[in-house]
Amino acid sequence: MLSRGLPLAACLAAFLLAGAVQAQDTRAPLLSPVLVLDRERLFSESQAGQAVLAQAEAERAALAAENRRIEAELTEEERALTEQRPTLPPEEFRALAQAFDEKVVAIRRAQDKKGLELTQRRERLQQEFYRDALPIIAGLVRDSGAVLVMDRSAALMVSDQIDITDAAIAQIDAQLDDDQTPPTAEDDATPDDGPAAQP
Numbered sequence: 544m545l546s547r548g549l550p551l552a553a554c555l556a557a558f559l560l561a562g563a564v565q566a567q568d569t570r571a572p573l574l575s576p577v578l579v580l581d582r583e584r585l586f587s588e589s590q591a592g593q594a595v596l597a598q599a600e601a602e603r604a605a606l607a608a609e610n611r612r613i614e615a616e617l618t619e620e621e622r623a624l625t626e627q628r629p630t631l632p633p634e635e636f637r638a639l640a641q642a643f644d645e646k647v648v649a650i651r652r653a654q655d656k657k658g659l660e661l662t663q664r665r666e667r668l669q670q671e672f673y674r675d676a677l678p679i680i681a682g683l684v685r686d687s688g689a690v691l692v693m694d695r696s697a698a699l700m701v702s703d704q705i706d707i708t709d710a711a712i713a714q715i716d717a718q719l720d721d722d723q724t725p726p727t728a729e730d731d732a733t734p735d736d737g738p739a740a741q742p
Contacts (some may be wrong), residue, residue, distance in 0.1 A: 578684060579695040581708040585676065589715045592672055599665040606661060610654055617647060679714045683707050 586592035624643055628636050684692055687707070695701055695708070 574688065575705045576689050577691045577693065578687065578689045578705050578707050579698055579701050580680065580692055580711060581695045581706070582673070583696075584708050585711055585715070586669060586672060589672075589676075589712045589719075591675070591715060591719045592669075595665065595668045595672060599661065599668075602661050606654070606657055613650060613654065617650070675719060676711070676715050679718055680707075680711050683710055683714065
């Protein structure tokens, strides 16, 4: 019985040893001419990218609150107009109802435009982030001796040993100005060329 158990124990020991070696290899650096980078993580997990996302979320929430307020006001205006209907001539009520419908359409278009502008602004700030991060990534690639960096999502199989995302995030957090917050939508707005209002 004891002799039969020896091969099993030996196999188990070999398996555990192989696992330990594999774990050590995973932690060991790997020199490779090709590196991979997770662009989404680079943006969402770096301090600069998180600042952009936080600002975008705050502006989106503000626009949603504004939309709810406008909706409540329009609902009240529609209710008041409906209550006037029995007391108004048909032609006058029809004109008021048409004006109200046109007002609703105009407001909806204006609010939709604001939403589109917020989306476009977030995309622009994200592109600016990647532009500012590019020299930092280039430095990591140069130091590693690689010749190619590809997006991790485009690779079929990737070893974590050639993923420089964590290193890039650390370098971006260290080198990009933490105090430089993204401008708000109001900061991006074109200033009024007219005369300033007098106090």
